[in-house]
């Protein structure tokens with residue numbers, strides 16, 4: 518075997534070293550399922566090493582690569598920024614990419630969100646959101662308000678605070694029951710508006726008001742917790758109940774932000790402004806890791822009036838200029854085009870292409886919203902078989918639990934979309 522420090526590993530050598538040394542998401546060590554080796558990616562295609570096979574990406578790299586790969590405008594922004602500086606610390610220093618990005622986020626997000634904390638990943642942005650809320654109440658002399666309320670079926674990331682508000686059953690964090698902070702859970706939100714469910718939300722918020730710092734939810738679409746949709750009207754119920762009982766409202770828009778559900782942010786479906794909002798995933802168009810926590814003047818003011826009038830959080834790579842420059846370019850690219858029409862076009866393609874899945878044996882539900890298409894089975898999927906079926910159709914998908922879904926780049930053309938939906942159907946049939 519050649520020196521692994523030298524490039525030019527063969528695919529089998531690479532896979533063997535990967536299996537022996539590299540953790541993959543939610544994976545055992547050594548790895549059991551052999552990953553595919555990607556050599557490059559361009560447009561909506563991933564090019565595999567060795568064979569030169571190309572797969573259409575139905576996942577947008579976990580929902581982030583909304584403009585596709587190797588995009589000239591994003592490459593240019595990265596190259597340009599690289600020539601100036603890839604990073605400088607954010608303590609005591611600032612720079613144009615971070616300032617421009619913060620201004621763009623404030624301008625495009627729901628009215629009232631004014632302050633931006635640039636974090637290094639979605640999970641960290643949720644940690645920051647929770648810290649903001651707890652500290653807000655602590656500063657106002659109400660340190661007892663430190664629990665969170667959410668509804669079941671959610672996903673908010675893999676670090677400790679986010680894990681504590683992920684779905685406590687069947688989710689990825691079941692293992693940590695008893696270790697995690699015990700939060701207040703409502704039932705999963707029904708698809709359609711039900712007054713009785715709204716009453717449950719109101720009742721729980723009122724009952725726990727003295728100990729609740731915040732309600733945190735994914736608005737309109739619950740992503741990794743089960744790819745479920747719910748009526749935006751529940752967001753207004755939460756807003757009213759939170760206001761009535763001195764509880765802050767946090768929207769985790771990490772999956773739904775930047776147009777994925779057909780509006781720029783899912784909060785717009787209900788015309789609700791949260792007190793705190795997290796964005797991530799598509800923020801940099803899938804180029805590199807960055808997330809942000811936005812808050813209102815009221816939240817910031819609460820913190821700043823406290824005994825410790827600062828937000829005690831400051832990651833080493835906070836505000837990374839390279840990521841911020843690409844994020845600005847990605848937002849400009851999105852807003853500079855008729856993105857609503859593009860997302861509508863993807864929605865139509867998904868609806869048409871996934872309709873036949875409803876007739877397949879073992880399929881419980883088919884649902885589409887914006888550029889999100891989901892086929893839910895009545896059984897746990899055979900992930901390896903389903904993935905193989907999709908790859909055979911020339912498409913990359915990552916089915917999980919009882920779900921085969923796609924969240925393709927918005928730039929996916931109609932012919933490629935049809936191939937993605939055919940692959941979802943094939944994966945549902947064979948998984």
Ligand SMILES: *Cc1c(COP(=O)(O)O)cnc(C)c1O
Pocket residue numbers: 638639640641643672673674675735740741769770771772797798808
């Ligand atoms: C992906 C995701 C997160 C976590 O983001 P990371 O960047 O993976 O830490 C949090 N909340 C939601 C809704 C997500 O989809």
